[in-house]
Amino acid sequence: MMVERKIKIVTEQHNIDKPAAMEGFPMKEWTIEIYILDQDGKECPARCFTKAQYNLHPSFDNPVQVFHQPPFKCTNEGWGEFEMTIDVFTTEKGGKHSINHDLNFLKPQYENIHVIQFKNPSQALQQILRETGPLPWDEERKLKKGDGAKKKKLTFDIEKMATAICKLGEEDLLKVVQIIHDGKDEGTYVLNNMDAGEFSVDLYTLPDPVSKAIWDIMVKAGLVS
Template sequence: MIVERKVKVVTEQHNINKPAQMEGFPMKEWTVEIYILDQEGKEKPAKCFTKVVYHLHPSFDNPVQTFMEPPFKCTNEGWGEFEMSIDMFTTEKGGKSTIVHDLNFASAQYENIHPVQFKNPSQALQQILRETGPLPSDEERKAKKGATGGEGSSKKKKSFDIEKMADGLTKLSEDDLLQVIQMIHDYKDDNTYIQNNLDAGEFSVDLYTLPDNLMKMLWEYLVKTSVVS
């Protein structure tokens, strides 16, 4: 699954009362901040990133600067304009997005918007991303949920309850859970969303993307193990 979002880079700059280091170029103080945009284009804290690293011009005493909390505010002084690269990290393995930002002094404040992608985000990161809009799998979840109950459901009533299934899976013993994971691997289809993070010892699955025959098998297994009824 690939989730797309837009990052807004906000830059502010102003002259400061310090001796010029280069004739004809006043000294400036400038600040760069990072935000994420929701579906309506409103700024939200970029909590999807765990740290942001700014790579400034090599003439700076500290050209690589790291910030760990939104809005990842980077403030410096200088006289020159330059292009910087900005690395934005998530907790995912290989979870880094890099953008190039043009620091210039044409305006006191200006904004740039960059598209970024999150590939196969973990369940935790998915929840954070949902704060700024739906995920690609959410429509599938709604369709599957609508098919399992309610007035708009099909006449043939399903024999499983996804909400109870999710709760029941958390109650399984380690051996039973391994059996369920193997079952999912054996009977999943192309629409099934799973993420297996071996390094962290994590396995996650979106139950709403499982095929009906696999859902039925899992439900019967959970009934047999007495964690649902």
């Protein structure tokens, strides 16, 4: 599953009253901040990231600078323009995204928009991403919750399934995992972290036949009715 969001990099710069380190080039103070845009293009705190790492020109005393709170504000002084990479991280395994950024002094302020893809976001990250717009599978979730205009008549109850699934015995739980694995479609959110021994699924994104098969296992186990 893939979720796309637009990230805005905002750069501000101005001259400062300090001796020039290079003749003909005034000293500057510059600041970079990172925002995520919602579906209306409004700037929002980029809480989807846990940290941002700025990889500056190697001539800086501290060329690698890390910030952990939005807007991940990075402020420095210097006289030269250069290209840097900004690495932003999520809590997901492999959740590193690198952004190329051109630091220049053509304007007092300028903005750059980048599209970032979040692959198989966790439930926690999904909730954060929903702050800036719906996810691709949210419409199906609404229908199964009964929030859609055309409520489906279902023979299972997702809320009861979510409560009962953690009460299944090991054998039945393995059956459920296999049913999900065999029956999922492109709209199903599944996160399988084998290294950590974790398996999670958004039950609202399962195809109806898969949900019904899981429901039948729970009925047989006496957990739902």
